[in-house]
Amino acid sequence: MAVIGSGPAGFYTAYKVMAKIENSVVDMYEHLPVPFGLVRFGVAPDHPEVKNCQDKFEEVAESPRFNFIGNISIGDHEAALPLRTLLPHYDAILFAYGASRDRTLGIPGEDNLKGIYSARAFVGWYNGLPEYSDLAPDLTQGEEAVIVGQGNVALDVARILLQDPSSLKSTDITSNAIETLQKSKVKRVRVVGRRGPLQAAFTIKEVRELMKLPPVAFHPVDKSLIPADIKSLPRPTRRIMEVLQKGSAASVSTAPKSWSLDFCLSPTTFNPTATSQNQLGSVSFARTTLDPSPFNLQAKAKIRSEVIDLPASLAFRSIGYKSEGLPGFSELGIPFDDRLGVIPNDHLGRVLDNEGWSDSNSAKLIPGFYCAGWVKRGPTGVIASTMDDAFSTAESIRMDWDGHLPFLNEGNGSGLGWEGVKEDAEKRGCRRVSWQDWKKIDAVEKAAGQNKGKEREKFTKVEDMLAVLD
16 A cells, blocks of 8 residues: 555554554655654644654554655655556555645735735644745844634643743754844734634634633633633633633733734735835624524624724734645546545545535445545544544555455556566656655754754755755
């Protein structure tokens, strides 16, 4: 089996397939020289316990039946491997490559004002993702920041902006990010959503952590959006309401920094300052009402005519990620749902033809192709839910294999895996990074981190990673 992507979805599926199908061999393709995807580049540096799943992934990778094929992109550009070159050499291909784009708001000012960033880019930047190593966010233009969106990523961004950068120095955050955060002038962060507290997407762990951040104060939530009697709410929602009602120990009147959750606001425009047409000065929001009521967990936001302006020299868009189809999909008849950002599948990981894919009666399976993680179900959930999802895909693969269902090449493939692909890859100028190569990069990062009293100092450029191997 070839696995495209080396994040949790790819590793957990590989782990289960290797455990359930005797003598199965997994080749894992990753476009970066380093593995682990969002565990390395998405998890907040002050949440090291979330990265403990890497221990399991290391265990998987040490198996003689596992091959890491890093630094090789699947695509049709120069120094990439076209997807079709893999097909003759594998029985199955698993797509587990996550979501590489972020959703945009599509409102005036979003693309041409300085001070507006994607939360995905900002998180990638402070976590050392090469794609965003040159982001250079300017946190010095003013004291007010607005984050559009109220998921856990939005709260991660707020926490990184508000906490004392010296408390992050022992983590694996990049040194460049620490230097930038030390110069930050941000003192007030608004985390803004279209709906109310009962419908917000964040979880209790993240909101509680922000409430306890010293010495940061929380502006109280509009009481009309919280039911008078919260005891009847589902337990997870009730606990969040209790945290919001309690607020922070620090007082807004005396704390040097503060934050708020601003509800029932839908962004309409990003506006420049009075003195510069290039620099963000404020964000306009239309007020919303919640239908059928603020206390309905599935309530929808309806836009009203009233518009308010919130001052902001810095804004982050945090409204979700989106997967894209791989180059070569259409050539091979593999569908992709652009609207949902997923590969059509039977919800158990088997790829379906495009026609009527959501109607299970008319959709047909495409033998040998599977998907797991965000490209299967959309960009939602935490690592634990990704693990469950990956295990369900692995179970589908096992059932199909044990049931002698058709796979790629109907049993007539070369069976060579990477050995069959290698020559083609070399001709195209691809340079493979093996697991042993990654361990060398890993050792150098850890040694560099030790010198600075931190867990590791990540390389933020691909060329620097590869230089270790030269």
